[in-house]
Amino acid sequence: MTVTAAYLASVGTCLPGEPVDNATLAKLVGVDEQWADMFIGNTSRYFAVDLATGQLRHTLADLAATAADRALAQAGLEAGDIDCIVMGTATPDQLMPATVNLVADRLGIDNVPTYQLQSGCAGAIQAMDVARTMLLAGRCATVLVIGGDVCAKHLETDFDPGSRTSAELVNYVLFGDGAGAAVLSAEPLGQGIAVPQVLNRLVGLGREPGQVIDWFGLADRHSDRTVVSEDYKAIEAAVPVMASQMFWELLDGLGWSAEQVDYLLPPQLSGRMSDRISASMPAPRARRINVVRTVGNNGNALPFLQLAELLEQWQGPGRAVTVAVESSKWIKSGIALERT
Known part of the structure; x- marks a missing residue:
């Protein structure tokens, strides 16, 4: 098969729970609300962890599978139409098994090549690069690309808010959790x-x-x-x-x-x-x-x-x-x- 182009067919996303605004963060972890607004500029974020209890409510696999389902639906495809899955994340649920394979299992995808790239913010682009390379090489016709992180599981929730410096509290204001997915294809499907x-x-x-x-x-x-x-x-x-x-x-x-x-x-x-x-x-x-x-x-x-x-x-x-x-x-x- 001769492939001369790759196409973005669809995108799906998933954010956990309700948005957490700066006023809520101020109560939970002692962040100064005005400082957060003025120096960081983020007004809200989504957490897979309940900061009040420390309970993990959503795994990365939960979020990624939902985002992937939405991307497939947007492209008008079924799980069986996917020839390959590539995922980029800095925060996998476990070291093994790879989160990409847990997501594939939830989607009902089997007998296809899967790749998980351990990387930070550029990981989603790296995953797109691998997918596009696979398409142009003629090895696949349709690739599911996933990216996501659950950063909040690395944040402490059981501490005295007054004991933390601004340098430590900035992570609560800056980061959030979520997942996204895209379908890349060798032919112009969906958005094309x-x-x-x-x-x-x-x-x-x-x-x-x-x-x-x-x-x-x-x-x-x-x-x-x-x-x-x-x-x-x-x-x-x-x-x-x-x-x-x-x-x-x-x-x-x-x-x-x-x-x-x-x-x-x-x-x-x-x-x-x-x-x-x-x-x-x-x-x-x-x-x-x-x-x-x-x-x-x-x-x-x-x-x-x-x-x-x-x-x-x-x-x-x-x-x-x-x-x-x-x-x-x-x-x-x-x-x-x-x-x-």
């Missing part, structure tokens, strides 16, 4: 939006990680190491630059000009940072797609939530560019989309 390019670049040689999420086993579960840590100064300095670099790399590879971009989906660390990052990617005609303010930074779910919002707004022919940056070991990635 062409995916002419997907790029991923590791650019972390010799650079300290900007974010670390630790994993504890039985031997070190009582370690005093911090579970989640970030170098926000490094992230604020590096992400806009990396986003701009990927933006121009995508355009140069396709021969597009910035004036020809109709929609821009920038990396979204926070509501405040998304504006700064957007400004570093000059596209004078492009409408910006910003969802992080209301859903939180939910890692590998976020690109799919952006794409879902894009499809709601996108009418007629046009071009869109989405960029994601991972600060754990510095990965820049992006996708170009075109509707003719």
